[in-house]
Amino acid sequence: MRVCILMGSFRKDRNTETLTKTLIRSLEEEGIEVDYITLRDKHIEPCTACWTCQDVFDGPGCPKEDDCDEIFKSVLKSDCIILATPIYSWYCTPPMKALLDRMVYTMNKYYGEVEGPCLWQDKKIGIVTTCGYGIEKGAGVFEEGIRRYAEHSKLDYIGMIGMKDKDDLSIYQGDEAKLLLSVLVDNIKE
Numbered sequence: 072m073r074v075c076i077l078m079g080s081f082r083k084d085r086n087t088e089t090l091t092k093t094l095i096r097s098l099e100e101e102g103i104e105v106d107y108i109t110l111r112d113k114h115i116e117p118c119t120a121c122w123t124c125q126d127v128f129d130g131p132g133c134p135k136e137d138d139c140d141e142i143f144k145s146v147l148k149s150d151c152i153i154l155a156t157p158i159y160s161w162y163c164t165p166p167m168k169a170l171l172d173r174m175v176y177t178m179n180k181y182y183g184e185v186e187g188p189c190l191w192q193d194k195k196i197g198i199v200t201t202c203g204y205g206i207e208k209g210a211g212v213f214e215e216g217i218r219r220y221a222e223h224s225k226l227d228y229i230g231m232i233g234m235k236d237k238d239d240l241s242i243y244q245g246d247e248a249k250l251l252l253s254v255l256v257d258n259i260k261e
């Protein structure tokens with residue numbers, strides 16, 4: 072079992088990353104392999120709708136030369152993808168949004184000359200987030216977006232763990248965080 076965690080926070084070792092590192096410890100305790108990718112360190116071009124990928128069926132097939140190829144490889148060899156991001160303007164951060172756009176085309180070959188495969192069908196996808204508002208008000212729109220994204224992409228949506236922005240980072244490592252995250256870990260293992 073392998074989990075690819077895509078980290079969308081720009082702030083190293085702050086809210087979202089501290090909570091996500093608690094998840095990583097829990098996954099590793101369960102013997103689950105983790106690929107941890109910090110998107111802030113990657114060059115991720117936006118999808119510019121060239122459609123080239125739609126007629127390439129044996130891989131992502133994106134002609135852009137940036138760091139997405141290595142991210143696609145990690146996603147494709149994982150059983151589960153975790154989107155870890157702070158909420159920015161009711162959605163994820165820009166590098167994660169750019170990556171989601173790149174993947175919703177390169178992985179789903181729905182719009183070419185003939186309909187092709189869905190390269191990531193049946194993988195699991197979940198969310199770890201922190202936000203300023205309460206979880207429903209802050210992260211509800213993003214969660215709904217990812218539910219629809221998962222349905223469109225034939226992915227298995229396994230849920231969202233969200234915690235509010237707090238100055239005391241220890242709350243992202245404490246019992247409440249561990250309890251919340253244990254639900255996600257169970258869904259990953261299921």
Ligand SMILES: Cc1cc2nc3c(=O)[nH]c(=O)nc-3n(C[C@H](O)[C@H](O)[C@H](O)COP(=O)(O)O)c2cc1C
Nearest residue numbers: 080085086087157158159160161201202203204209
């Ligand atoms: C540019 C920006 C936009 C934000 N937009 C929202 C928002 O729409 N809703 C919300 O609840 N919190 C919002 N926040 C608050 C962050 O989601 C929150 O502080 C989060 O815990 C930061 O995580 P980090 O420490 O990993 O950066 C925003 C913060 C920034 C900097």
